[in-house]
Amino acid sequence: xxxxxxxxxxxxxxxxxxxxxxxxxxxxxxxxxxxxxxxxxxxxxxxxxxxxxxxxxxxxxxxxxxxxxxxxxxxxxxxxxxxxxxxxxxxxxxxxxxxxxxxxxxxxxxxxxxxxxxxxxxxxxxxxxxxxxxxxxxxxxxxxxxxxxxxxxxxxxxxxxxxxxxxxxxxxxxxxxxxxxxxxxxxxxxxxxxxxxxxxxxxxxxxxxxxxxxxxxxxxxxxxxxxxxxxxxxxxxxxxxxxxxxxxxxxxxxxxxxxxxxxxxxxxxxxxxxxxxxxxxxxxxxxxxxxxxxxxxxxxxxxxxxxxxxxxxxxxxxxxxxxxxxxxxxxxxxxxxxxxxxxxxxxxxxxxxxxxxxxxxxxxxxxxxxxxxxxxxxxxxxxxxxxxxxxxxxxxxxxxxxxxxxxxxxxxxxxxxxxxxxxxxxxxxxxxxxxxxxxxxxxxxxxxxxxxxxxxxxxxx
Numbered sequence: 300x301x302x303x304x305x306x307x308x309x310x311x312x313x314x315x316x317x318x319x320x321x322x323x324x325x326x327x328x329x330x331x332x333x334x335x336x337x338x339x340x341x342x343x344x345x346x347x348x349x350x351x352x353x354x355x356x357x358x359x360x361x362x363x364x365x366x367x368x369x370x371x372x373x374x375x376x377x378x379x380x381x382x383x384x385x386x387x388x389x390x391x392x393x394x395x396x397x398x399x400x401x402x403x404x405x406x407x408x409x410x411x412x413x414x415x416x417x418x419x420x421x422x423x424x425x426x427x428x429x430x431x432x433x434x435x436x437x438x439x440x441x442x443x444x445x446x447x448x449x450x451x452x453x454x455x456x457x458x459x460x461x462x463x464x465x466x467x468x469x470x471x472x473x474x475x476x477x478x479x480x481x482x483x484x485x486x487x488x489x490x491x492x493x494x495x496x497x498x499x500x501x502x503x504x505x506x507x508x509x510x511x512x513x514x515x516x517x518x519x520x521x522x523x524x525x526x527x528x529x530x531x532x533x534x535x536x537x538x539x540x541x542x543x544x545x546x547x548x549x550x551x552x553x554x555x556x557x558x559x560x561x562x563x564x565x566x567x568x569x570x571x572x573x574x575x576x577x578x579x580x581x582x583x584x585x586x587x588x589x590x591x592x593x594x595x596x597x598x599x600x601x602x603x604x605x606x607x608x609x610x611x612x613x614x615x616x617x618x619x620x621x622x623x624x625x626x627x628x629x630x631x632x633x634x635x636x637x638x639x640x641x642x643x644x645x646x647x648x649x650x651x652x653x654x655x656x657x658x659x660x661x662x663x664x665x666x667x668x669x670x671x672x673x674x675x676x677x678x679x680x681x682x683x684x685x686x687x688x689x690x691x692x693x694x695x696x697x698x699x700x701x702x703x704x705x706x707x708x709x710x711x712x713x714x715x716x717x718x719x720x721x722x723x724x725x726x727x728x729x730x731x732x733x734x735x736x737x738x739x740x741x742x743x744x745x746x747x748x749x750x751x752x753x754x755x756x757x758x759x760x
Contacts, residue, residue, distance in 0.1 A: 302462045302489050307373035307608040308599055308643045316465050318490050324498065327486050331428040331455050332503040334483030339425045339453040343398035346451050353478035354390040357383060364439070364470060366600070371464045372435045373608040373644070374562055375599045386443040392726040393747070397451035400744040401751065418758040423751040425453030426529070427505035430498055432519060434511045435461035435610055436565045441510050442471055444724070446485060448747035450475075456485045457504065459495055461511075463610060496522050506530065506750050510567075513735055531739030531749050533567065533731055535664040536692030538722060539685035540570035541707070543678065544578040546697035546719070552586035555670075558695065558721035560594055560648050563606050564668035565614075567736075568693045568715075568722045571665055574673045574681050584652070584672060588633045591648040591670070596639075608644040609667050615644045618667040625651055625660040625671075633672070662688060678703055686712045692732035693722040714740075 303315040319327070357364065365379035374382070404421040405411075411419045429449055433441045438460065446456050460468035472487040488498065492515070499507055499522045506529040509519045516532040523530035540558060542551050558570035575583045599607030609615045622636050635649025648668040654661050660671055675681045685694060693715035696707045708716050714732040715722060724730045724742060731740040740746050 300462045300491065302465050302491070304371050304466055305463060305611075306370055307610050310612070310642055310644070313370065314466065316489050318494070319488060324488065324490065324494070327457070327483075327488060328428070328498070328501055328503050330483035331457055331486060334481050335425070335427050335455045338455060338481055338484055341453070343401075343451070346453070347394035347397070349475075349478055349480050350390050350394040350447060350450060353474055353480070354387040354394070356474055356478055357387045357390070361387075364467075367466050367470065368438055368464075369599045369607070371467055372438060372610045373599050375601075375604045375607045377602060378562060382437060382440050386439050389440075389443055389726040389742075390447045393447040393451045396727075397448065397747060400747050401452060414757070415760060416757050417760045420756045422754045422756055423452070423748060424754050426750050426752055428455050428457055428503055429750050430457045430459065430495075430504050430507040432459045432495060432507065432509040432511065432515065433461065435464045436562060436567075438464040438467040439471070440724075442468075444726070444730075444741050444746070445508050446471075446475070447726075448742075449750055450480070450484060452747050452751055454750055455483060457498065458485070458487045459490055459498070460487065462491065465489060495519070499523065499528070500526055504528070508739075508741075508750075509533070516737060529750065531731075531741065532737035533692075533739075533741060534735060534737040535666075535690055536567040536569075536732065536736050537571050537662075537664050537688045537690045538568060538693050538695065538713070539681075539688075539711070540573045540695040540721075541681050541685060541697065542573070542575045542579060542583050543681070543696070543698035543700065543703055544576050545699040545703075546579065547699075548579050548582050549586060550719075551697040552583050553590060554721050555583075555587050556590035556594070559670045560591065560606055560668045563609055563646075564648075565610060565666050567664075568724070570670075570695050570721060572671050572673065572684070572688075574675055574684050576681065577674050577676055580674045584633065584650075587670070587672075588650050591650055591668075592634045594648050594668075596645055596647060606645075606648060606668055609646055610644070612644050614666060615646050618646055618665060618669060621660045621663060621665055622649060622651065622669055625654065625658045628655065628658050630654055630658060630660070630671075635669070656687065664690065678706060682707070682710050686710075689735040690732065691734040692736040693717065695721055 368379040401423040475485040594605040633650040635647040691712040694713040729740040729745040
C-alpha cells in the first residue's frame with residue numbers, strides 16, 4: 300500500500316511519500332535508544348511541562364489539524380475538531396496525574412516483616428523505546444492515548460501510522476519536537492507494513508502496542524511472542540447495544556444513531572448490533588431508522604455533514620459485500636443499502652433486520668454506517684446474542700432495572716459495559732477488550748503501567 304494522502308471524498312491523490320530506507324530506519328532506532336538513556340532520568344515535572352506545551356500547541360493549531368485529518372481519512376470536520384480537543388485533554392490529564400499513578404507502592408508492614416526485609420517497595424520504571432502501530436480511523440486520538448502515558452512514564456515512542464494518514468503522522472512527530480521534547484522522544488516511521496517485523500525484532504525496541512485489524516494484531520503478537528516482548532492489542536469490535544422494556548426508548552434510539560454513525564461507523568467501539576426486547580422493538584426500530592435516514596451524507600468539510608465517506612474504496616467494497624450477502628440470505632433493509640453515484644467512497648446509513656446466525660454480518664465487524672437489528676424475548680436471549688461474536692470490546696445496555704444491570708455486568712463478554720449511554724473513552728478509565736478484541740489496557744493508571752518495568756525493591760534487615 301503506498302504511503303499517500305488520498306482524499307476519500309473524491310479519490311484524488313494529494314501527496315505521496317517515499318518509505319524510509321534501511322539506513323534511515325537504523326538512524327532513528329539508534330536515536331530512540333540514545334535518547335531513552337537520558338530521557339528516562341528526567342523528572343515528572345519536566346515531562347509534564349513538555350506535555351502541557353504540546354497540548355497548548357495542539358489547541359492553537361486545532362483548525363488546521365482538523366482539516367488535515369478530514370482530508371486524509373474523511374471524518375466530518377466538526378468531529379475532527381472534537382478529536383483534537385480530546386487529545387489535548389488527555390495530554391493534560393496525564394501531565395497532571397502520571398506522577399501519582401506511578402508512585403512507589405509499599406506493601407503492608409506485616410508482609411514486609413514476613414519477608415525478612417526492613418523495607419520493600421514496588422517501583423514503576425520505564426521500559427525503553429516502544430513501537431506503536433496505529434490505525435487511520437482516529438489518527439490523532441489513537442496515537443495520543445499511547446504517547447501521552449508512554450512519554451510521562453519515561454519511555455520514548457516510535458510511530459508506524461496507517462499508510463493513508465502520513466501528514467497526520469508527520470504532524471505528530473513535529474508537535475512533540477516543537478513542544479521541546481528531546482530529539483528521538485517521539486519519531487514517525489514512514490514505512491510499509493512489511494517493515495514492521497524488522498523494527499519490532501530489533502533489540503532496542505522493548506515493546507509494542509497495536510490498534511487495528513485482527514490479522515495485524517495476530518502478526519504483531521506473533522513476532523512479539525517470538526521475541527518475548529510485551530505487546531498490547533486493541534483490535535476489532537462488534538459491540539452490542541441492548542434495549543430493555545424499562546429503557547427511555549426515545550433517548551436510547553437517538554443515542555443509537557450517534558453510536559452507530561459517528562465517524563461514518565468506522566470505530567471499533569461503535570455500537571453495531573442493536574438487540575431490542577420485543578416489548579419496545581417496534582417503537583425503537585421506528586425512531587432509530589428515522590434518525591439514520593435523517594443523517595446528512597456529504598462533503599466532510601461541510602459543517603452540516605453528519606456522515607462523510609469511508610476511508611477507502613476497499614473499505615466500501617468490504618462493507619457492501621457484507622450487506623449484499625445478508626440481503627441475499629433474507630435480511631430486510633429498513634433503510635440505506637444503496638450504492639451512491641458520484642465520486643468518493645460514500646455509503647448511506649443502513650439498518651438491516653431479520654438477521655440470522657448464518658449471515659456473515661452476524662459475526663463479522665461492519666466497519667461503516669451499517670446497523671443490524673435483533674428482536675429478543677428476554678434478558679437471557681439478549682445476553683446470548685450479545686456474546687455470540689468473536690469480539691468483546693465494549694457494550695451498551697439500556698435499562699432502569701438494577702437487577703438487569705447486575706446481570707449484564709456479570710455476563711457480557713466485554714471490556715466495558717456502558718449503562719444508559721454510548722461507549723466512549725476517557726483518559727481516566729481503562730480501555731480494552733477480551734476475546735479477539737485483544738488484550739491489555741490503554742488509558743488510566745492501567746494503561747500507563749502497561750509499559751513499565753514493575754520492580755520489587757527489597758532491603759534486608
